[in-house]
Amino acid sequence: xxxxxxxxxxxxxxxxxxxxxxxxxxxxxxxxxxxxxxxxxxxxxxxxxxxxxxxxxxxxxxxxxxxxxxxxxxxxxxxxxxxxxxxxxxxxxxxxxxxxxxxxxxxxxxxxxxxxxxxxxxxxxxx
Amino acid sequence: xxxxxxxxxxxxxxxxxxxxxxxxxxxxxxxxxxxxxxxxxxxxxxxxxxxxxxxxxxxxxxxxxxxxxxxxxxxxxxxxxxxxxxxxxxxxxxxxxxxxxxxxxxxxxxxxxxxxxxxxxxxxxxxxxxxxxxxxxxxxxxxxxxxxxxxxxxxxxxxxxxxxxxxxxxxxxxxxxxxxxxxxxxxxxxxxxxxxxxxxxxxxxxxxxxxxxxxxxxxxxxxxxxxxxxxxxxxxxxxxxxxxxxxxxxxxxxxxxxxxxxxxxxxxxxxxxxxxxxxxxxxxxxxxxxxxxxxxxxxxxxxxxxxxxxxxxxxxxxxxxxxxxxxxxxxxxxxxxxxxxxxxxxxxxxxxxxxxxxxxxxxxxxxxxxxxxxxxxxxxxxxxxxxxxxxxxxxxxxxxxxxxxxxxxxxxxxxxxxxxxxxxxxxxxxxxxxxxxxxxxxxxxxxxxxxxxxxxxxxxxxxxx
Numbered sequence: 001x002x003x004x005x006x007x008x009x010x011x012x013x014x015x016x017x018x019x020x021x022x023x024x025x026x027x028x029x030x031x032x033x034x035x036x037x038x039x040x041x042x043x044x045x046x047x048x049x050x051x052x053x054x055x056x057x058x059x060x061x062x063x064x065x066x067x068x069x070x071x072x073x074x075x076x077x078x079x080x081x082x083x084x085x086x087x088x089x090x091x092x093x094x095x096x097x098x099x100x101x102x103x104x105x106x107x108x109x110x111x112x113x114x115x116x117x118x119x120x121x122x123x124x125x126x127x
Numbered sequence: 128x129x130x131x132x133x134x135x136x137x138x139x140x141x142x143x144x145x146x147x148x149x150x151x152x153x154x155x156x157x158x159x160x161x162x163x164x165x166x167x168x169x170x171x172x173x174x175x176x177x178x179x180x181x182x183x184x185x186x187x188x189x190x191x192x193x194x195x196x197x198x199x200x201x202x203x204x205x206x207x208x209x210x211x212x213x214x215x216x217x218x219x220x221x222x223x224x225x226x227x228x229x230x231x232x233x234x235x236x237x238x239x240x241x242x243x244x245x246x247x248x249x250x251x252x253x254x255x256x257x258x259x260x261x262x263x264x265x266x267x268x269x270x271x272x273x274x275x276x277x278x279x280x281x282x283x284x285x286x287x288x289x290x291x292x293x294x295x296x297x298x299x300x301x302x303x304x305x306x307x308x309x310x311x312x313x314x315x316x317x318x319x320x321x322x323x324x325x326x327x328x329x330x331x332x333x334x335x336x337x338x339x340x341x342x343x344x345x346x347x348x349x350x351x352x353x354x355x356x357x358x359x360x361x362x363x364x365x366x367x368x369x370x371x372x373x374x375x376x377x378x379x380x381x382x383x384x385x386x387x388x389x390x391x392x393x394x395x396x397x398x399x400x401x402x403x404x405x406x407x408x409x410x411x412x413x414x415x416x417x418x419x420x421x422x423x424x425x426x427x428x429x430x431x432x433x434x435x436x437x438x439x440x441x442x443x444x445x446x447x448x449x450x451x452x453x454x455x456x457x458x459x460x461x462x463x464x465x466x467x468x469x470x471x472x473x474x475x476x477x478x479x480x481x482x483x484x485x486x487x488x489x490x491x492x493x494x495x496x497x498x499x500x501x502x503x504x505x506x507x508x509x510x511x512x513x514x515x516x517x518x519x520x521x522x523x524x525x526x527x528x529x530x531x532x533x534x535x536x537x538x539x540x541x542x543x544x545x546x547x548x549x550x551x552x553x554x555x556x557x558x559x560x561x562x563x564x565x566x567x568x569x570x571x572x573x574x575x576x577x578x579x580x581x582x583x584x585x586x587x588x589x590x591x592x
Contacts, residue, residue, distance in 0.1 A: 003578045005449070013452035016572060020451075020564065021475070024233070027560035028483060028491055031552045041173070041398075055325065059318035060392045066315050066409040067395060079394045083174060085332050085548050095547055098558040103501065105562070109569050110220025115592065117221065120579030122588040 002120050041081035049076040147287060147358045152351050152368025154291035157375050159238070159347035159433035161297050162426040164376075164383040165403050166245050167489055170340035173397020174549075175333030177321050177388050180396075182334050183341025184384050186538065188377045191345040193535040194500055195373040196525040197507045199366035202352035203522030205584060206361030210352035210437075211499060211506075212444050217584050218510050221576065223502065225450050225568045226561060230499040231350075231441035236472055237492035238347060239434035240480035242427040243268040244488065248400045249423050268480050271431060276473045279435045282462045283357055290432050293425040298379060300422030304407060304415055305382040308390070314411035317389030325393070332548070338538075339545040343489065344380040346496050347430070348372055349503075350437040362522025400485075435469060435476075442468040449576045450568070490550050494557050497542055504536040513589035 008016075046053060049072045051061045056072075056079070069075050147155075172180035198211070207213035212231060216224035247264025254262040279286050308317065327333055351369045358364045387402045390409040399405050407419035443465030446455035459466040479488050508529060516524060525531060546554050 005575045005577055008452070008575050013454060016452055019567065023560055023564055023567075024475070025478065027556050028479065028487065028553075031556050032483065032487065056392060057318070057320055057324075059316055059320070062315045063318070063391055063409055064395070066411060067391070067405060069395075075395075078398060079392070081394075081398075083329065083336070083549060085329060085336060087548060087551070091551055092544075092547060095543070095551055095554055095558075098555060098562075099501075099543060102558050102562050102565075103505075106223055106226055106565055107219065107505070109565070110222040110224075112220075113222055113569070113573065114220030116578045117581050118589065118592045121582040122592075 003116070041083055043077040043081040045076040045080050049073055054079045145357055145359050147283070147354055147364070148360075149364040149368045149371070150291060151287045152354065152358060152364050153371050153375070154287055154294050154429075155354055155433050155436065156348045156351040156369055156372035157298070158287075158290040158294040158429035159235075159350050159437070160345055160372070160376055160430070161294055161379065162242055162245070162430035163343045163346060164301060164379050165297070165423045165426040166401055167241070167343040168340060168380070168383070169387065169396050169399055169402040170343070170486065170489075171337035172388070172393050174329075174340060175335075175337030176325065176328045177319070177393045178326050179329070179334040179337040180341070180388065180393075181384050183337040184344055184380050186338060186541075187341035187344050188373075188380065190342070190500070190535060190538040190542070191348055191373055191376075193531040193538070194349055194503060195369050196531045197503050197535065198349050198352055199369050199523045200521055200525045201507065201510055202355055202365045202369075203362045204519065206355040206358070206365070206522075207444075207583065210355060210441070211349065211502070212441055213355070214506060214510075215502065216448070216581055217586075218506055218513065219502075221450070221573060221581060222565060222569055223506075224448075224581075225445065225572075226565060227499060227502055228441050228445040228450065229561070229564060230495045230502070232438045232472070234492050234495035234499065235347070235350065235434040235438035235441070236476050237479060237488050237495065239272065239431045239438065239476045240483070241485060241488045241492060242431035242434070243271045243476070243480040244485050245401065245427045246271045246424065246431075248485075249404065249420070249427070252401060252404070253420060265481060269477060271428065272473060272476050272480065275428065275432045275435055276469055278432065279439065279469050280459070280462065280464060280466050282464060283354070283436065286432060286436060287354075290429045294429045297422045297426040297429060298375065300418045300425075301379050301382055301386075301403065303418055304403065304410075305386050307412070307415055308386055308410065312410060312412055312415065313390065315390065315409050317386075319389055321388075321393050335541060335545050336548045337545070338542050339493065339548070339550070340489075342493050342496065342542060345373070345376050346493060347433070347437075348376065349496075349499065350433060354436070354440070366523040435472070438472050439465050439468040442472060448581060450572065487553070490546065490553055491557070494546060494554060497539060497546070498561070500535060501539045504532050504539070507532050513591065514586060515590070518590070519586050 051072050054072055064075055171183040201214050205214045205217055212224055212228040215227040247268045250267050251262040251264050352365055355361050387396055387406045390406045396402055401423050404419045404423045407415040445451045446453055455468045457467050
């Protein structure tokens with residue numbers, strides 16, 4: 001006999017939507033609130049900056065001027081800022097385990113559910 | 128309670144309209160993605176330098192070509208609203224489908240939020256050029272999202288016809304800028320000296336890192352198959368529209384990199400909010416400035432418009448199958464649109480557009496997209512194994528299988544590492560979110576789902592079951 005799902009109450013439907021909303025918003029905002037998010041560039045401004053000292057040739061100086069930046073001091077932080085790509089191998093392993101583990105879990109549980117679907121659609125449980 | 132049940136049942140009687148052709152599919156795909164040329168891609172230059180930005184552009188292009196090839200074959204066969212969600216439901220299983228549905232909703236809703244943020248930023252920039260610095264961006268962000276949601280509410284044909292027009296204008300604006308600069312319209316010459324003087328400021332790791340935002344050039348092209356249930360001839364229109372879309376984007380992306388890298392110092396380009404508009408400013412041509420302002424505004428609106436369309440279809444499909452509360456699975460009796468799903472997602476987009484930084488929203492969108500591309504690799508293999516080519520007829524069969532799948536998996540793995548370089552916390556937080564959501568679905572939500580009803584394709588029983 002085909003599986004007959006229970007009817008869900010209005011309160012249950014609202015509860016389910018709120019649960020998903022809390023999870024979604026939490027996933028983005030918790031790292032932000034904890035100050036753990038993002039990879040900001042770290043500027044290393046030089047003293048007494050000139051366009052030449054900042055490595056900008058004549059054409060690039062014209063480009064900066066066209067963008068409204070005529071003072072090299074104003075471009076000092078933009079030009080000297082760099083990302084830091086150093087990382088921890090243990091953090092990389094944790095991430096890899098999370099990604100691979102997630103897909104393995106989802107595919108295995110999906111397959112269990114899928115067999116029920118196929119059995120009901122094509123097999124003896126067909127309605 | 129009875130109202131909700133009858134509404135859900137009513138969705139079986141009131142179906143979505145089949146009114147779209149290949150040009151609409153192209154407009155949906157390119158419309159969502161073209162904004163990637165107008166903003167966001169340039170962060171890849173910031174993460175690795177000028178050459179790294181170009182390599183990221185082409186490597187990401189290869190990744191999305193694989194996505195388009197795989198997607199075209201599966202979608203031309205699984206022509207149902209929800210796109211990859213419907214694919215997962217028929218090929219991998221319900222929990223995977225639930226996750227894919229969430230990937231789609233998150234990727235598109237975050238992209239929509241990013242577009243709205245860019246609209247506000249663009250208007251602020253122009254106001255600053257006019258001496259009115261400090262414009263309050265929030266009303267424009269709210270207005271953009273509300274207007275496009277209303278347009279989607281009123282009907283898919285009007286929505287995507289609107290997209291077709293503004294996407295074409297935005298694409299023409301990129302070509303016009305490229306041609307004008309080539310014919311000497313710029314007051315400042317193109318300069319690529321950084322390629323030799325500062326080729327790889329971060330070394331090879333910078334090339335890998337730049338792939339993170341290189342995905343932004345094309346993110347969302349897979350959205351073409353969301354409209355599968357509203358396309359007149361899915362087997363023909365979806366592959367044609369998708370492949371034409373990726374070719375359009377490859378051309379536009381390369382032209383964009385060329386013009387912007389030549390007209391701006393890479394250090395500025397790597398952090399610019401509206402790079403193509405800035406490139407037009409450097410030319411000194413008022414006509415080009417106006418054109419690229421219009422192009423940027425249209426590209427962001429077209430993208431947000433397509434995102435609302437796609438996210439609401441995914442949410443609608445999941446609700447119709449009771450993966451989510453069935454109340455959202457209703458079709459509007461007059462406009463024949465998934466109106467409750469459209470309205471419900473508006474405040475979520477607003478929460479992120481008004482409260483989160485652009486790079487975080489972009490990263491959240493990219494990560495959801497990346498998880499979806501990873502799914503496509505094993506989904507394709509399972510599709511061919513469960514239904515070999517001689518077992519069911521495909522509208523399109525992609526060549527060289529499994530090479531595109533293998534290439535896609537390698538590039539996805541590289542992209543995970545690229546995101547990890549700097550955004551590892553977000554990646555881990557997101558994986559935890561999807562793991563918890565999966566457990567919630569499997570142990571709580573799935574009991575409300577009818578088993579056999581999930582398989583709706585007129586296919587034979589899969590091999591091995």
